[in-house]
Every structure is written in structure tokens, then in C-alpha cells.
Amino acid sequence: MSETKRQKQKALTRKHLTEIAIKQFGENGIIATRTSDISKAANVSHGTLFAHFSTQEELLIAVIEEFGTRITQRLHELVDTNSSLYEVLEAHIKGLIEFEPFYTRLIIERRLLPASASNTYIIIQSNISFHIGKAAEKEIDKSVIRKIPIHLIFNTWISLVHYYLTNGDLFSSNGSILKQYGDELLHHYISLITL
Known part of the structure; x- marks a missing residue:
């Protein structure tokens, strides 16, 4: 059954609201951003936003899920094609660069978010951990990287990334921390675990 013009427009509006919410949450903070801020930035009525998302929490979960889908889809494709751990990382x-302002706010504010939003974030991190772990297991088996417990492979990596993101003001006054330091972090991390 093909989509009607109305269904297509509804899907486009929902996608637009999600994109605007990602931007607003990244710029102003997740807790501080109001639904009225998002509807104004999206150039739609406040009622239109609530026609697509019945609560602010539902909108936030949709935004986190969109972020997670885009990140994990890339990692899944790489793991399926036997890419190296370096390529997966x-x-x-x-x-993360694509979502850096939002993701930085998410990791800083996560403990203040509703449990459902926090749980969605945890599921995404588990999925990312799974894909990184799969790539690492292959390289451990080939004796490319040291035999390190898989949970420490992920936790050490994510800790390094999160440290730089949450302390971005110490490393750069403006611009993307991960664009500026991502390659350096990646090379440093790989050197720590490589035989």
C-alpha cells in the first residue's frame, strides 16, 4: 500500500521536528529547551509539535533513537564487512561528529533525564559496545590487539571520548572537539591496545 500525500507530509514534518530538536537540544541543553523553543525554531505551531509527539519526553526519546539508529547502522555495516577495529572506531x-553538540549535552545531562530517555541512551550505548566488541574479538583472535576484556575495550574508548567532550572548554574554545582531536584520540587508543 503506497503512502498518501498526507502520510508523506506527516513523516516529513516529524523528521523536520526531530532534526530541529537535535539542534536545539545541542545548542541550549536538553533540560533547558522547551517544546515552544523547538516549534518556534521549526516554524510550526506548538500544537503541530504535539500532534507528532504527545509529550516532550516522547520527542526526546525519538531524538535519542534517531541518533542511535544513525550511529549503530554505520557500525553494523562495518562489522558485517569484517572491518578493522580502527575502522569501526x-x-x-x-x-559522533554529526551529533556532537547534542551528544555532548546528552552525556552531561543524562542523569537528569526521565528514566525512559536514559534507558534509551543505555540501549544505544550497549549496541555500540556490541559492535565495537565484535570487531575487537576478531583482532584479539588474530593477535592484532592485546587480550583485554571486551567490556574494558569499550569502556576505555568511550571514557576517552567522553572526557574530551565533557571537558571541551579545556581543549578548544570553539568548534568541534572531535574534528580537532578525533584522529589523535583514535591513534592514541589503538596504540594502547595493539600488540
């Missing part, structure tokens, strides 16, 4: 960094 590089894709992770590139994906």
Missing part, C-alpha cells in the same frame, strides 16, 4: 567518531 573511526566510523564511531565520524558519527
Whole structure:
């Protein structure tokens, strides 16, 4: 059954609202951003926003899910094609760059968010961990990287990335931290775990 023009427009509006919310949450903070800020920035009525998302929490979950889908889809494709751990981590960094302001706010504010939003974030991190772990297991088996527990492979990587993002003001006064330091972090991390 093909989509009607109305269904297509509804899907486009929902996508537009999600994109605007990602931007607004990144610029102003997740907790501080109001639904009225998002509807104004999206150039739609406040009622239109609520026609697509019944609550602000539902909107936030949709935004986190959109972020997670885009990141994990890339990693899944790489793991399926037997890409190296380096390539998987590089894709992770590139994906995070696309969402850097939002993701930085998400990791800083996560404990203040509703449980459902926090749980969505945890599921995404678990999915990312799974894909990084799969790539690492292959390289451990080939004796490319040291035999390190898989949870430490992910936790050490994500800790390094999160440290730079949450302390971005210490490293750069403006611009993307991951664009500026991503390659350096990746090379440093790989050197720590490579035989």
C-alpha cells in the first residue's frame, strides 16, 4: 500500500521536528529547551509539535533513537564487512561528529533525564559496545590487539571520548572537539591496545 500525500507530509514534518530538536537540544541543553523553543525554531505551531509527539519526553526519546539508529547502522555495516577495529572506531567518531553538540549535552545531562530517555541512551550505548566488541574479538583472535576484556575495550574508548567532550572548554574554545582531536584520540587508543 503506497503512502498518501498526507502520510508523506506527516513523516516529513516529524523528521523536520526531530532534526530541529537535535539542534536545539545541542545548542541550549536538553533540560533547558522547551517544546515552544523547538516549534518556534521549526516554524510550526506548538500544537503541530504535539500532534507528532504527545509529550516532550516522547520527542526526546525519538531524538535519542534517531541518533542511535544513525550511529549503530554505520557500525553494523562495518562489522558485517569484517572491518578493522580502527575502522569501526573511526566510523564511531565520524558519527559522533554529526551529533556532537547534542551528544555532548546528552552525556552531561543524562542523569537528569526521565528514566525512559536514559534507558534509551543505555540501549544505544550497549549496541555500540556490541559492535565495537565484535570487531575487537576478531583482532584479539588474530593477535592484532592485546587480550583485554571486551567490556574494558569499550569502556576505555568511550571514557576517552567522553572526557574530551565533557571537558571541551579545556581543549578548544570553539568548534568541534572531535574534528580537532578525533584522529589523535583514535591513534592514541589503538596504540594502547595493539600488540
